[in-house]
Amino acid sequence: MPIGGFIINTLPQDCAATVTVLEQMAGVEIHATDPSGNIIAVIESHTSDSMEESVKEIEGLEQVLSVGAAYLHVEDEVEKIERGELVPPHPFKKNKNKRAEWA
């Protein structure tokens, strides 16, 4: 279950409203804000897939200017990959010469 630390930036006047939205997102904890529009957030997720989804969702918010990653902890996931319990999924084309129809 990965844990990430982020700095989310908004314009100062949009900060409070953005925090309200962020606090309603699953797995997102807001730890601090400051007058410049910096928001310190910790995102906890089931997989790094879903963390990436959350970051993308936050980046897509109208008032969010940028999301900067500062820290990411992934030990649980690395252990699972090593034990073979989690294989980072990626589909392969078995026959490269076959022309794609339903690719």
Next chain:
Amino acid sequence: MSLTRRDFIKRSAAMTAASYVGINLPFAQRNAAQAADADHWVRGTCRLCGVGCRLELGVRNGRPVALRGVPKARTNYGYLCMKGMLFYKIMQHPERLKVPLYRARKDQPFKEISWDEALDIAAKEFANAVRKYGNDSTAYYGSGQCLTEETYLFQKVMRGGLKTNNVDGNPRLCMASAVGGYLTSLGADEPIGGYANIERSYCMFIIGSNMAEAHPVFFRRVMRHKLDNPDTVKIINADPRISETSRIADMHMQFRPGTDLALMNAMAYVIIDENLYDQKFIDDYAVFRVGKDAKQVDLASYKADLDKYSPEKAAKLCGGNITAEDIRTAARWFATSQGTLSMWCMGINQRKQGVWANNLIHNLHILTGQLCKPGADSLSLTGQPNACGGVREGGGLCHILPGHRVVANEEQRNQCEDAWGIPHGRIPPKPGYHTMAMFEAVNAKKVRAIWINCTSPAQSLPNVTPYRNGMQSDDVFLVCSDIFPTKTTECANLILPTAFHFEKTGVYGCTERRSQITPKAVDAPGEAMPEVWIVREWALRLAKELNDPVIKQCVAPFMDKEPDYELPKAIWDEYTQKLTKGRDNDLRGATYEVLESMDDGVQWPAPTKEFALTGGTVMKFVRGSDPMAETEAKDDKPYQFYGPAHADRKLWIWSRPYVGAGEEPDADYPLYLSTGRIVDHWHTTTMTGRIPELLRANPYSYVEINPKDAARMGVRPNDMIEIETRRGKVEMPAKVMEGPMEGMLFAYWHDMHEDRMINKVVNDAYDPGSKEPEFKICACRARRISGPKALKPYITQLNE
């Protein structure tokens, strides 16, 4: 993981982030050893783009468990982007190449073999090629993602050992025009300044770059500076396409692809016409030149050449949204700001007139004296993490030698031969094959043995189909050293598994001349080995096969050195202490010891350790900042342009005409086709395509179509579009958006699926000076072929 440990880590995450912006959090961190998030942290550089972000890899029980930025690093100040954060997955990835693989013929499946067998085969095949077809039938094609030690050692063995200058690399496809521009305009490669100029600038001119997606952490600094100074900092974004970067621009200039040459000449016109140029700077430091012979001319002549580029004439030529008034405004902002910083990337470099486009940017800076003072700089953004350090500085192109020397200069060849302890005459006097010529030579059966390291030309070359066919022939023995199967390993006889970043030790030199070290932190999987070991072992066997002791001499200083640290260190020491001594990229102060002690790294020139420890040269050529500006000074002036390419020690303002693209739209192919990257993917997706988060966001290529064109073609979002050029066809789903201008398609280039591999159709015409291909512009036609289709992403697999 226990709840208390989990809480501990969440607090670590929060505190790390808070520390970047100076926020104090209300909880104190417990020091309980059992709650540690990692055993130890290893500081290194990100593997991906040319920004050179510094980060720390947290290691626990020998495996990577966490990543965090380095807050004091002067490249990224701690910030990372999601691509950089996720590369830990590549280390453990089940598809990593782990053992050497071989097949005698390319229609056979690969078999696992031992390293001994593999290295013997590689040596025998190269030796056979030399004996049968000559030294120039061998070649090395490397990468801007190789460590400097790797590139340096490979080119040493090729030139001094195999006696061929057939050494080139994928920076030929991206940075060669920037190199040509720097050398012909400023007399020396690489930027005068660096990132520190962002926060000191008052005007930023961003052209041919979508840094918001291609260099996100760099863009963060630009964005931050603009937002902190909304009224005093002006940003001009010049791009035929509206991109993510355009959002922070005060002015977006949208011009027909290829007409940026006219646009910049028009800005120069305004600067001269309205007396906005810096006469004193020009008198002290510059000359005007024109033509193949670089004939010196005067301001009056230069001005006369600009007549056809009055703002009115240029606006007409450029089309798009360009008005004469906008050109005037942009020129005035540029000239009169207290510090103007230009930044550019592939839109300028990947052109048939790439060197000229670079010259025209430098012209604007030289004319207005926007150089050498805080905030003023012409800063070419490097795409790859080590195109500068390894390839441009370490001798990784066919016409250059380490330490910014050139093959064509006999004295400089001899300097290298002396440093290597080999006889004069070993390094051939003429440059070898540049990239496009190298793969043409494979097709023509002139190159019979080629080593491809850490790059995938079977996908990344322009007009890729004929070159891929050539690589697939059994007439060429192809060795690929890499971490994953790629479209190029599909063409190989021999595949060698290599250690990845943080699995080996070495140095990367980023965009701003800063060399930074990444030590080994975890073991490579299976039998994967660092490239420096592979080259050494191969060279020893080559020496035996060819009965040539000089080849052995090339690796003699590196015998009996263990491959994880001592071996790369010995190579770096030889390169920096012997080959950069006294050169403009003097790195003698940047020993491993110095680099390891720093949060970031060293900007050359840095001849001494004391100076290196401060971070090195912030502004080249400026007395007080650059120690070589003192030692090379010829007079009292504050700036000394001592670069190796201009004997007159002047900056050259080039009169260059507007020349269009190699292939312009016509009646049969009426649209412009341009291509580029998006934020989630790196190059050919060998790495990023295997990371599900990144793949999911953009699982395949799209083509962006302007809404007006879409309406005309009857295209709706996600419809399948066929794009056809004179070289072939591909099909992709459409994104209808105000991105590209009307009459232009913009396709993402990362997809390796046959149907969507856009490089099959782009033009391989190249700049006559830099030999860099014109990926960015060609002519196409397009039609809707169907409604949306369910597509799946495609990543190549071994033995398909």
